[in-house]
Amino acid sequence: MRKMRRTIAAALATAAAFAAVAGPASALTTGDQTVGGTTLSTLSLGVSTPAVILTGLAPGGTASGTGAVVVTSTNSWTLKVADATANAGHLGQTGGTCAGSEASTVNPLTVTTTGTPGNTSSAGAKTIGATPTTVATGTFADALTNAYSLLLGNTETLLTGCVYGTTATYTVQ
Amino acid sequence: MSTTALAAVPSPASALGLGVSTPSVTLANFAPGQQASGTGALTVSGVLTPWTLKVADGSGHAGHLAPAVVGCAGSELQTVNALSVTASGLLPTTNGAGAVIGAGSATVANGVATDTVNLAYRLDVGGTEVMRAGCVYSTTVTYTVQ
8 A cells, every 4th residue: 555655656746747848848939030221322213104195296286295204212313304316305207107297396395294292393394405404303212204295386287197206315313 | 657757758958949040130232123132040949849930020010121210311111011031941841931021920931840940031122112321221020939
């Protein structure tokens, strides 16, 4: 009888020891990691709409169309536009049936560039020419809208179906 | 009987442990219009049973990076996108996964043995995100092994 009691006591002690050791295996363990980066200086320009179609291109009317560019910058920037082609801001014939039509529009294109208020300042309506003209300035990155306008004279000879166009080049610095 | 039972008791080494090998991870290429990236590592130790590694951002940013108080005037209050992380172990028994880090826990790895878990972070920064050059963005992510 005395021997039996010792055996039971030993078994209970074993069970208690087992539970005490196994406990930590199910405990949660956590660790923190700080992830971060320092903003690099960057400046780039993306053209969201490589081709802009003007509507209302007819004598006596005002043709208009809208394009977009994205300035990606971490510093103050200035956006300029120029037409480096021989058209110098005027639209020249680029296709279609143009026999007898004006070689180029009498007036040059104008553009008004706008962005997010408080970030981008518009220079207002600017005439596009061979020389770069500032159309907007800004502080940080922004998506910009370019609203084009072209006033066509009543006496301009424009044949139906004649395609006019030019290429405006934007530079950010 | 008691002697046999004591021999089967797991050693204290079976307790889970999580070591943070790289407490601070620096993301390279951190700028608008870029994909920032960086690597870190953890060590899951003392394992005799299957484990699961989870990640969450309990800092209030929910995985987005927030600017420092100084040097960031005018910058975004947080990145548009959240961090993502892809975990991978050195052992073939460790299974890694990718997850976008948020406020809730996401499983990024599981295994059955002590292993080093490598962590590849990535953050796509939008081209129009307003960030001042030199501004430091960061957050703290918390890993849990169980």
